[in-house]
Amino acid sequence: MNNTVGIVLTGGKHPALKDLASMRSVSAVPVGSKYRAIDFVLSNMVNSGIKKVGIITQFSYRSLMDHLGSGKEWDLDRRHDGLFIFPPSLEENDTGWYKGTSDAIYNNLMFLNRSSEEYVIISQGNLVFKMDFNKMLQYHLQKDSDMTIAYKEMSDSPINELQQMGILAVSEDGRICDLQEKPLTPLTNNASMGIYLMKRKLLISLVEECAAHGTYDLVKDIIIRKVPSLKIFGYKFEGYWRNLVNINNYYRCNMELLDPGIYAELFQKNWKIYTKVKDEAPAKYNEEAEVRNSILGDGCIIEGTVDSSVLFRGVTVQKGAIVRDSIIMQDSKIEEGAVVEYAIIDKGVTLTRSKYIKGDRSWPAVISKNAIV
Amino acid sequence: MTVKKEIIALILAGGQGSRLGVLTKKEAKPAVLFGGKYRIIDFSLSNCINSNIDTVGILTQYQPMKLNSHIGIGKPWDLDRMDGGVAMLSPYMKAESLDWYKGTANSVYHNIEYVDKYEPSHVAILSGDHIYKMDYSKMLYMHKLKDADATISVVQIAIEDASRFGIVICDENGKITGFEEKPESPRSNLASMGVYIFNWNVLKEYLIKDEENDISGHDFGKDIIPAMLADSRNLYVYKYTSYWRDVGTIQAYWEASMDLVKRVPDFNLYDRDWKIYTPNPVKPAHYVGPDGIVKKSIVAEGCTIYGTVRNSVLFPGVYIGEGALIEDSVVMSNSRVESFTILKQCIICENCVIGKSSILGEGGPGVNEYKPDMYNSGITVVGERTIVPDGMHIGRNVMIDIDVSPVDFCSDSVPSGGSIFKGGICE
Numbered sequence: 001m002n003n004t005v006g007i008v009l010t011g012g013k014h015p016a017l018k019d020l021a022s023m024r025s026v027s028a029v030p031v032g033s034k035y036r037a038i039d040f041v042l043s044n045m046v047n048s049g050i051k052k053v054g055i056i057t058q059f060s061y062r063s064l065m066d067h068l069g070s071g072k073e074w075d076l077d078r079r080h081d082g083l084f085i086f087p088p089s090l091e092e093n094d095t096g097w098y099k100g101t102s103d104a105i106y107n108n109l110m111f112l113n114r115s116s117e118e119y120v121i122i123s124q125g126n127l128v129f130k131m132d133f134n135k136m137l138q139y140h141l142q143k144d145s146d147m148t149i150a151y152k153e154m155s156d157s158p159i160n161e162l163q164q165m166g167i168l169a170v171s172e173d174g175r176i177c178d179l180q181e182k183p184l185t186p187l188t189n190n191a192s193m194g195i196y197l198m199k200r201k202l203l204i205s206l207v208e209e210c211a212a213h214g215t216y217d218l219v220k221d222i223i224i225r226k227v228p229s230l231k232i233f234g235y236k237f238e239g240y241w242r243n244l245v246n247i248n249n250y251y252r253c254n255m256e257l258l259d260p261g262i263y264a265e266l267f268q269k270n271w272k273i274y275t276k277v278k279d280e281a282p283a284k285y286n287e288e289a290e291v292r293n294s295i296l297g298d299g300c301i302i303e304g305t306v307d308s309s310v311l312f313r314g315v316t317v318q319k320g321a322i323v324r325d326s327i328i329m330q331d332s333k334i335e336e337g338a339v340v341e342y343a344i345i346d347k348g349v350t351l352t353r354s355k356y357i358k359g360d361r362s363w364p365a366v367i368s369k370n371a372i373v
Numbered sequence: 374m375t376v377k378k379e380i381i382a383l384i385l386a387g388g389q390g391s392r393l394g395v396l397t398k399k400e401a402k403p404a405v406l407f408g409g410k411y412r413i414i415d416f417s418l419s420n421c422i423n424s425n426i427d428t429v430g431i432l433t434q435y436q437p438m439k440l441n442s443h444i445g446i447g448k449p450w451d452l453d454r455m456d457g458g459v460a461m462l463s464p465y466m467k468a469e470s471l472d473w474y475k476g477t478a479n480s481v482y483h484n485i486e487y488v489d490k491y492e493p494s495h496v497a498i499l500s501g502d503h504i505y506k507m508d509y510s511k512m513l514y515m516h517k518l519k520d521a522d523a524t525i526s527v528v529q530i531a532i533e534d535a536s537r538f539g540i541v542i543c544d545e546n547g548k549i550t551g552f553e554e555k556p557e558s559p560r561s562n563l564a565s566m567g568v569y570i571f572n573w574n575v576l577k578e579y580l581i582k583d584e585e586n587d588i589s590g591h592d593f594g595k596d597i598i599p600a601m602l603a604d605s606r607n608l609y610v611y612k613y614t615s616y617w618r619d620v621g622t623i624q625a626y627w628e629a630s631m632d633l634v635k636r637v638p639d640f641n642l643y644d645r646d647w648k649i650y651t652p653n654p655v656k657p658a659h660y661v662g663p664d665g666i667v668k669k670s671i672v673a674e675g676c677t678i679y680g681t682v683r684n685s686v687l688f689p690g691v692y693i694g695e696g697a698l699i700e701d702s703v704v705m706s707n708s709r710v711e712s713f714t715i716l717k718q719c720i721i722c723e724n725c726v727i728g729k730s731s732i733l734g735e736g737g738p739g740v741n742e743y744k745p746d747m748y749n750s751g752i753t754v755v756g757e758r759t760i761v762p763d764g765m766h767i768g769r770n771v772m773i774d775i776d777v778s779p780v781d782f783c784s785d786s787v788p789s790g791g792s793i794f795k796g797g798i799c800e
Contacts, residue, residue: 033658034674260660260677267657267675277653279449281642282409282673282687284634291667295658298410298674301643311658 001049001134005117005200008041009101009218010125011058016164016246019346019368024063027125029244030329030347032257032266033297033312036067037244038125039275040266046074047271048133050121052081054111056104058097061087067276074274084111100216106207112200120203122218124194128253129241130266130273133197136235140197143174145233147202147223150195152241157249159186164245166192166219170234179224179232190234193241196223240265251344251364254310254327258293280313288319297330304334312347321351325361343367376456378491380513380570382426383462383484384417385477386501387434392622394747395756396722398775400439403501405626406705406723408633408642409671409686411651412443413620414501415450418459419649422450424509426497428457430487432480434464434473449650462487476591482580493573498593500567504629504640505617506647512570512611522575522606525549525598526568528617535559539567539594541610549608552598563610565594566617575606616640624750627720630686630703634669642671654689654706664695680712694729702734711763718769720754727755728763728779736768739790748772748790767791 010027020029027038038055045053053076057064070076071083086108088097098104105112105122112120119140121133131150140148151168154161167186169178180187196218206222215221226232240262242253256262267273280299285291290305297313304321312330317323321334324341332349334340340351342359346369351357355373359365367373390402397405403414414431421429429452433440440461446452447459462484464473474480481488481498488496495516497509507526516524527541535556541563542551551560579597583589589596601608616639620626632639642649656675661667666681675690680697687693688705694712702716708725710716717734721727734753741748748754748770755761756775762782767773768789774797781797 258660260662263657263660272655273657274655279648279650279653281649282671283659284643284671285667285669286636287669289668291661292665293661293663295660296672297658299643 001137002051003117004048004050004119004121004133004137004197005112005115006045006050006053007105007120007122008038008045008053008055008125009104009122009194010038010055010061010064011098011101011104014126014245017244017250018247019366020247020250020344021060023060023369025057025059025061025125026244028061028064028067029126029250030312031128031244031250031254033295033310034278035273035275036064037128038064038067039273040128040130041123041125042074042076043271043273044129044131044133045121045123046076046274048131050133051076051078052084052115052117054084054086054108055125056086056098056101056108058088058104069276073276086111098216100221101218102207102210102222103216105203105218106211109204109207112204115200117200119197120200122196122203124243126244127194127241128244128266129193129237130239130271131195131237131241136195136197139235140233143233144231146230147196147198147226147232148235149176149179149223149232150193150197150235150237151190152193152237153189154191155189157189157191161245161249162186162189162191165243166194168192168234170236174233174235176227176232176234179219179227181219181224190236192219193237194243197235247344247364247366248362251327255308255325257295257310258308263295278313326364346371349373376491378428378457378493380426380495380497380509381428381430381457381488381491381493382421382497382499382509383430383432383481383488384414384421384499384501385480385567386414386431386437386440387474387480388502389435390502390621392747393620393626394623394744395754395772395775396623396626396720397436398756399436401433401435401437402621404436404440404443405620406688407504407620407626407630408649409673409688410654411649412440413504414440414443415649415651416504416506417499417501418444418450418452419647420505420507420509421497421499422452422650423647424507426509427452427454428491428493430460430462430484431501432462432474432484434480437461437463443652445652449652451650457491460487476589476596477593478580478583478589478597479591481576482584482591485577485580488573488577496571496573496576498567498569498571502621503566503617503619505566505613506615506640506644506649507568507613507617509568509570512568515611516570516609519547519609520607521570521609522572523598523601523608524570524611525552525608526566526611526613527563528566528613530562530564532559532562535562535564538564541565543610547610547612549602549610552594552602554592554594563612566613567594568613569593570611575601623720623747623752623754627703627718627750627752631684631701633671633686634684636669656689659687662695665693680710688723705757718752720752722755722757722759722775724758725755726760728761728765730763731761731765731767733761733765733767733771734769735766736789739768739770739788741770741772741792742790743772743792 076083283300299314304317337354343365386403452459659676662679673689679695690707696713711729759777762779
């Protein structure tokens with residue numbers, strides 16, 4: 001797929017992710033014991049043979065830039081092509097913030113103009129999935145499509161989450177006949193995955209036209225308006241897919257990784273998900289450790305009970321501490337006798353002796369970064 | 374132009390480590406996996422970078438392929454440098470001859486040009502097959518303070534073990550007065566760790582002299598150090614007091630692995646100020662299933678555990694099936710132990726499959742009949758890429774070769790002390 005250039009949109013504010021995304025880009029949210037959300041789409045692109053990826057950032061991108069570095073871990077530190085990062089370039093009077101996704105691409109049009117690849121694939125950065133984009137390109141070619149949007153049938157999702165997605169109406173031959181962005185009453189259960197494939201030249205002309213009309217949004221101002229006039233097809237994806245938009249689905253997504261089938265699909269079959277390495281020693285279990293149905297990163301030291309939880313790298317669970325149905329991020333420490341249930345503990349938190357944190361499956365408690373409880 | 378370095382290090386990584394049996398059949402001892410994700414050389418190499426030594430030559434000879442691909446350009450140790458960094462130094466063809474390294478000193482002799490390029494005032498000579506954490510910069514400081522020509526790092530050992538080591542005799546100021554390689558009646562309990570710092574101009578002189586000596590064994594301990602002592606050079610000891618192990622035998626390897634799983638391990642891998650570096654496998658976090666039990670063990674990334682693991686070390690990508698029991702064992706990368714199989718005191722090398730409902734490491738105490746000096750401490754060893762069929766009963770001190778397939782097993786039991794070879798013929 002070296003005839004395709006990738007663009008990852010990491011932007012957008014996500015107030016529903018609360019403290020998890022208040023100081024970091026939503027694409028840099030930690031997932032699955034060692035990853036950040038963006039690792040999935042980046043690994044998918046690299047594994048699909050894409051050699052050149054532009055990352056468009058807007059809010060709180062420090063942690064994202066720190067994570068990506070030179071792109072080494074994704075094999076994107078290349079003499080030619082590789083990784084490009086596009087933060088907004090602020091000008092006088094504080095102007096220059098991207099006003100929308102299309103505006104962001106327009107502001108970095110040089111990247112697309114200088115590329116020679118025939119196709120471009122655009123994806124959001126907050127998606128957890130494994131997907132071979134070659135298959136999507138094949139479908140695109142087979143349908144002689146102008147633009148192809150990946151979608152997934154989401155009847156297992158609650159209505160309030162469908163209301164936060166792009167909803168597609170797809171005809172029998174696969175053509176998209178309607179697209180609603182965040183509808184109050186979703187027409188169907190077909191959610192746009194936020195992944196768009198088209199010719200690079202088409203994208204350039206679309207964002208130029210959009211800018212000329214004084215509009216800024218890729219979905220609302222371009223794709224929705226072009227549904228009648230362009231041949232836009234929907235590519236149905238059958239695998240596991242989640243977009244991280246609020247605390248509930250963030251929590252659920254992490255818990256779903258404990259399902260051996262989903263774990264195997266994402267991490268064990270066919271290809272690998274890459275992430276920044278941390279040089280931790282392997283996890284250590286002491287005599288009192290009771291660990292069940294959990295995934296744990298390197299560098300964890302476990303002396304307590306861990307059940308149905310996701311522990312990131314370097315987490316310590318001391319004697320008599322209990323962690324149930326929870327997500328504990330990097331380098332956090334659960335001291336003796338402390339109990340955590342249905343909670344999301346951000347990085348570097350210390351839960352001191354015998355403290356008790358309890359949320360609910362439908363409303364997990366969130367402890368923000370570096371807190372000492 | 375090369376920038377002059379104060380000190381560079383040479384790691385001796387050419388030895389086979391033949392007493393490790395099947396573990397070193399296809400790789401040099403420094404490349405043997407240890408500690409849940411490392412190879413033995415990672416400890417010396419990490420010590421170098423943690424001691425601010427950024428130029429390291431690795432001298433290889435025996436089966437260097439895995440070592441070469443492991444080290445690469447030195448990226449994991451931050452040794453991919455514009456100037457210095459890591460270099461793999463193998464024997465090479467010269468205009469008149471091909472010279473294999475004849476001994477440790479000879480291997481350095483053949484790389485005098487490499488060292489000279491950096492014009493170092495000091496050279497650290499390290500062995501690549503020990504498990505320890507050491508700050509060589511402190512040793513260098515002492516070396517300079519004593520105005521020594523050479524400093525030998527020593528560790529106190531039990532006097533009854535002394536006949537297995539190079540023994541250093543010194544006066545109360547630490548000045549070395551004698552050096553005996555594996556003495557029958559040792560005069561001291563200070564063992565050389567095989568870690569030396571030399572003034573390069575002095576060492577070079579002795580290397581050249583040693584090369585001209587036809588009866589020399591070209592060895593640091595046996596030849597170079599005694600020659601320097603004979604000339605009354607200033608040689609000092611540097612006393613090292615922390616954890617140090619030469620995992621030269623199956624038993625020593627197993628014991629050092631078990632040291633890691635103690636509550637407060639004698640050797641701490643979790644020290645944030647002295648990290649041990651190694652290439653990271655691209656694997657997900659490890660998974661413990663609903664009925665999995667893990668106690669007193671270390672578990673690397675990508676492991677999947679449905680059974681019980683006690684007092685053991687699991688490397689990346691290991692699979693432990695349901696109902697399986699792993700006790701006092703080491704299971705290396707990407708090996709599978711299928712359901713209801715029991716391992717006791719076993720070392721399973723990389724990419725093995727141990728079939729269902731088997732028992733390994735249970736039986737009488739008989740030592741190995743084929744190599745009694747190697748497999749005699751009750752530990753059963755399975756070589757890499759071997760497939761053990763379902764329903765086997767395998768005793769203690771058993772050696773199973775590399776690449777063994779199910780057809781090589783003649784019956785469903787191997788008594789203690791037995792061996793299985795690839796293409797083995799059944800009577």
